[in-house]
Amino acid sequence: MLGHAAAFFRDSNGLLAQARKHFDHNKAPFALTVLGMTFYVVTQSKHSAEVYRNTDTLSFEDFVQGLMRTNGNRDSAIRRMYTSLPASKIGFPNPQGESLGVLAQKMHIHQLHPGKNLTLLQERVHAWINHYLNWESMQQSTSPSSKGLTHIELPLYRWCSDYFVRLGQHVYFGHILAEVDHDLPNSFFQFDELIWKMLYQYPGFLSYDMSVPRSRIITSLRKYFTIPQAERKEGAAWLINSMEDEAKAIGIDEENLAIIMFHLYFAINTNTRKTAFWLLTYLIYNPPLLAAYRQETEPAFAGHTLVNPFYIQDAANCPQVDAIWHETLRLSGWSASVRLVTRDTVIGGKLMRKGNRVLVPHRLLHFDESLFGERPNEFRPERWQRGNLSRSSSWRPFGGGKTMCSGRFLARFSVTTFVATLLRRFDLEVVGNPPFPQADEGRPVLGTMSIKEGHDFYVRLLPREIE
Numbered sequence: 001m002l003g004h005a006a007a008f009f010r011d012s013n014g015l016l017a018q019a020r021k022h023f024d025h026n027k028a029p030f031a032l033t034v035l036g037m038t039f040y041v042v043t044q045s046k047h048s049a050e051v052y053r054n055t056d057t058l059s060f061e062d063f064v065q066g067l068m069r070t071n072g073n074r075d076s077a078i079r080r081m082y083t084s085l086p087a088s089k090i091g092f093p094n095p096q097g098e099s100l101g102v103l104a105q106k107m108h109i110h111q112l113h114p115g116k117n118l119t120l121l122q123e124r125v126h127a128w129i130n131h132y133l134n135w136e137s138m139q140q141s142t143s144p145s146s147k148g149l150t151h152i153e154l155p156l157y158r159w160c161s162d163y164f165v166r167l168g169q170h171v172y173f174g175h176i177l178a179e180v181d182h183d184l185p186n187s188f189f190q191f192d193e194l195i196w197k198m199l200y201q202y203p204g205f206l207s208y209d210m211s212v213p214r215s216r217i218i219t220s221l222r223k224y225f226t227i228p229q230a231e232r233k234e235g236a237a238w239l240i241n242s243m244e245d246e247a248k249a250i251g252i253d254e255e256n257l258a259i260i261m262f263h264l265y266f267a268i269n270t271n272t273r274k275t276a277f278w279l280l281t282y283l284i285y286n287p288p289l290l291a292a293y294r295q296e297t298e299p300a301f302a303g304h305t306l307v308n309p310f311y312i313q314d315a316a317n318c319p320q321v322d323a324i325w326h327e328t329l330r331l332s333g334w335s336a337s338v339r340l341v342t343r344d345t346v347i348g349g350k351l352m353r354k355g356n357r358v359l360v361p362h363r364l365l366h367f368d369e370s371l372f373g374e375r376p377n378e379f380r381p382e383r384w385q386r387g388n389l390s391r392s393s394s395w396r397p398f399g400g401g402k403t404m405c406s407g408r409f410l411a412r413f414s415v416t417t418f419v420a421t422l423l424r425r426f427d428l429e430v431v432g433n434p435p436f437p438q439a440d441e442g443r444p445v446l447g448t449m450s451i452k453e454g455h456d457f458y459v460r461l462l463p464r465e466i467e
């Protein structure tokens with residue numbers, strides 16, 4: 001047991017890959033016990049489909065409630081969030097009489113799935129990038145960079161993180177949040193890079209570096225929610241205002257509301273910043289691909305302005321852009337779905353006991369040679385141009401079932417708009433001769449991997465003339 005624990009904390013992903021190899025002969029789920037907690041690890045896509053289908057005896061809510069508790073929500077607030085509400089309540093429709101915690105998933109979908117609410121957010125993203133991704137704005141910005149008369153140099157990972165967290169919070173909370181705490185994206189970066197300490201529930205005395213910035217984010221969100229709603233409502237997304245109204249209606253106080261919203265702030269911001277970094281890095285280290293990206297997106301521009309951002313979302317117009325997006329997610333994704341077994345259940349022919357957890361590590365599925373082709377460790381977007389791989393049940397960068405990431409459309413829109421605009425307006429050069437950055441594969445995250453410490457690298461941006 002302790003052996004598993006040591007290996008799990010050092011390199012959980014490596015341990016899972018090793019265990020899968022060991023049990024590969026029968027491909028059945030296997031059990032892993034870490035410090036007294038048993039996980040059933042599901043490594044076959046057909047078994048993971050069974051997990052996602054089963055909402056009766058496998059519960060996602062337990063995982064969310066655990067996170068809420070770890071991040072400071074009181075038990076009484078969690079109980080309120082997960083107590084069924086009348087079907088006749090006012091506010092967001094609740095025909096099945098569900099709790100706000102369960103209803104929240106439907107509210108995310110209402111905000112983020114294709115439709116007019118998503119289009120509104122996409123317009124905000126587009127306007128923000130158009131405004132803040134140009135020479136003049138970047139010269140004035142306080143983000144980490146060194147500025148010359150002819151170029152700007154910036155640490156790519158740090159910069160993408162700062163840029164995307166500012167963008168994400170603006171689009172969801174409006175400009176007022178930056179006025180409440182201008183340094184919030186920095187606190188988020190500090191917290192998010194150490195999130196593994198939260199996921200492993202490190203003791204307090206070993207995790208101040210994670211918990212101090214977390215407290216600061218929660219405090220700033222609390223201040224934001226003490227500003228009268230009328231003053232911030234216009235700039236905020238429907239979801240933020242509605243979640244606030246719904247939570248207050250069931251008696252959630254401001255402190256607990258801020259912690260609930262902290263989870264939202266996290267979901268919006270943690271993965272997109274890293275995905276943008278990895279995608280750009282793969283392009284910068286593959287100049288022919290970078291040129292192809294630029295060329296395919298060109299018809300959507302008038303001069304320096306991206307006039308038709310939806311054109312570049314369409315695989316029929318931009319097959320390479322589409323393939324590069326998928327290949328980046330395949331290689332940089334770490335996520336795993338977790339469910340609690342609430343009644344003895346059989347998955348893949350194996351009995352799973354009540355009280356234990358089921359883990360579906362998606363990253364393992366993404367390296368299946370029989371599906372993704374040879375050399376699965378290499379970045380080769382061309383593998384996406386044959387067959388319909390993105391419809392495979394082994395393709396899970398956004399999880400699956402009813403908890404599948406509802407932000408996936410906005411994430412793709414934001415990253416594609418950002419990269420296309422950046423390449424249109426600037427030439428990019430790596431400063432010095434750094435090796436390709438390594439991903440921090442050993443530490444868990446909830447989506448896209450971080451880089452190992454010290455692996456950020458500098459990129460020089462030079463304004464580009466358009467003939």
Ligand code: HEM
Pocket residue numbers: 104105106108112267268269271272275333335336337338397398399400401402403404405406407408410411412446447448
């Ligand atoms: C490339 C970027 C992103 C990746 C890789 C990603 C990945 C994921 C993953 C793996 C999950 C967990 C699914 C499960 O357990 O089955 C998730 C959940 C979620 N994501 Fe994302 N995500 C991204 C961007 C976003 C964005 C931009 C938003 C919001 C604007 C967002 C909102 C959410 C929400 C709300 C959930 C919880 C779903 C629920 O329980 O209803 N994500 N995401």
